[in-house]
Amino acid sequence: MSLRALAAQTIRQVVNDGKSLAELMPLAQQKFDDSRDKALLKEIVYGVLRHYRRLSALRDQLLSQKLKEPNGALGCLLVVGLYQLFYTRVPGHAAVAATVDGVDDINEPRARGLVNAILRRAQREGESRLSKIDRNWELLHSHPDWFIEALKQQDKSSVLAILEANNHPAPMTLRVNRRKLNRDAYLSKLNALGINATAHPEASDALTLQDPLDVNQLPGFADGEVSVQDAAAQLCADYLQLQPGLSVLDACAAPGGKTAHMLERENTLKVLALDNDATRLQRVQENLSRLQLHAELLCADAGDNKRWWNGKAFDRILLDAPCSGTGVIRRHPDIKWLRRERDIPALAATQLQLLNALWPTLADGGLLLYATCSALRAENADVVERFLAEQAHAKLLPLPGQRAGETGRVIRCGEQQMDGFYYALLQKI
The missing domain is CATH 3.30.70.1170 (Sun protein; domain 3)
Structure with a gap:
């Protein structure tokens, strides 16, 4: 299968079938031996998903008749061609030719003429059409309407900066x-x-x-x-106020970056790294082994403390809670199209349940750091405020960088080149 056809197939599996790039890309890249082909495949797939709404709108304008399946293989192949024309340095003639050749690999042999005509029309009319499309904010920035609306409800002044940061690749x-x-x-x-x-x-x-x-x-x-490791994730080692010999629980530890960082800071810590996925827990061990660090690893559900907790309280707990991932869209652009508005209440309920389950395992005077890589208040301050309303012996402590009036530290994507992240530091009193 040609590279462009494989890119189109991968994109279709994300937007149409709801599969993640974490699942799809390793398999797709295995089909190529040349590292340059692997890199180009990734650039096209990630780039198209970053700008999918804008490019799809352009495709639909250029077509004289709507496709029966806009997110099908042919529709995605057309968007792959448009992405190369307007976002890459691939010469126009080469982008058109390679995309037309991809038609044979998606079982649409009769569409060669259509693809060629649409891409050549895009070369002539694309810029002017895009200038009109870009008057629509949602299309220009290629995010779901519900997500943009959620950001507007939180803080209108930061929306544009977040959307723009999400559409640029993250630094290393x-x-x-x-x-x-x-x-x-x-x-x-x-x-x-x-x-x-x-x-x-x-x-x-x-x-x-x-x-x-x-x-x-x-x-x-x-x-x-x-x-x-992104700089935002590195802040947890500072926020936990680590001291020699403390007992620490990393409640959702995989892949282990934060566990390792804590031990790099203070290698006398007694760390229990917990995760409910045995395969991902193996990655924690691999990271610790490379760094010559040690922690106790346990495969268990942090939300069911009766099955794993021995009754000995922890001095520090890190809860890097499962979340929507909307703070790391720049790293995982498929999140834009996989996450649904209806997912958020269930995630928030899980996050609150985890906080309540872990709170009894924290020692008096101990600190629990709640963290997510979500950009949404519903998973961040709202969860913490509900928890504080239910727990009389919980106190929210201020964090460096916390803005006045905010519950916890909100890091917006792109701020000091960091991922979108949230922290709240809770003390048992």
Whole structure:
């Protein structure tokens, strides 16, 4: 199957069948040996999903007759062609030819003429048509209506910045292992190899690369000197106020980045890393092994403490709760089209249930850090405020960077180059 046809098939499986890129991309990329083909496939698939509404609107305008299945293979192949014409450096003639050739691989042999005509028409008329399409905010920024409306209800002033940040690829951010060396020393190593990076202004172990790299090109990666982790996620190690010898529960630990960071900061911690997915828990162990760190790992449901808790209270708990992932759309653009408005109440109910289940396992005076990578207040402040209303012995503590009037720390996607994230620090009193 040609690269363009495979890209179209992958996109169709996301928008039509509800499958995730995490499931689809490894299988799709395996079909190519050349790393350049793998990279181009990813660029097209991710790029189309970032701009799907805008490009679909253009496709529909260029067609003289609507497709029976706009999100079917042919409809997605047309959008693949349009993406190459308006978002990539692929020469126009090459983009058209390669996309037309993809028709044979999607069982639409009679559509070669249609695809060729639509893409050539796009070369002539596309820019003018896009200028009119872009008058519609939702189409220009290619997000679902319900999500845009939710952001407007929260804070109208931040909506545009979030939508724009979501449509740009995330930078590659590193976490330097301070047990091995400090951030300045590792930055010097990078500079000596001609790798440009900058120290993050808030996350004290974070370096942001100017250009992404394969991890195997990072000096000291195999030896545990550095890991890949967004700066927003790195803040949890600061917020938990770790001290030597404390007992810590990482309640939804996979893939283990935060578990590892806590131990890098304070390797005398007694950490229990809990996750209900055995396969993902194995990734926690792999991360810890590379970094030469140790934690107790347990496969269990954090929300059912009777099955796993031995009755000994924890000094610190990190609850990185399952959520909509709407704060990390720039990394996972399929979230735009997989997540539904109706999913949010159920997620919020699960988050509150987890908070209530974990609270009895926290020692008096102990701290619980609630975290999500959601951009939605319904999963963040609303959940915490409901919890505080029900728990008389819970107190919300202020966090660095917290804005006046906000419950917890809201990090908007793109803020200081970080992912969208939320933190609330709770103390048992």
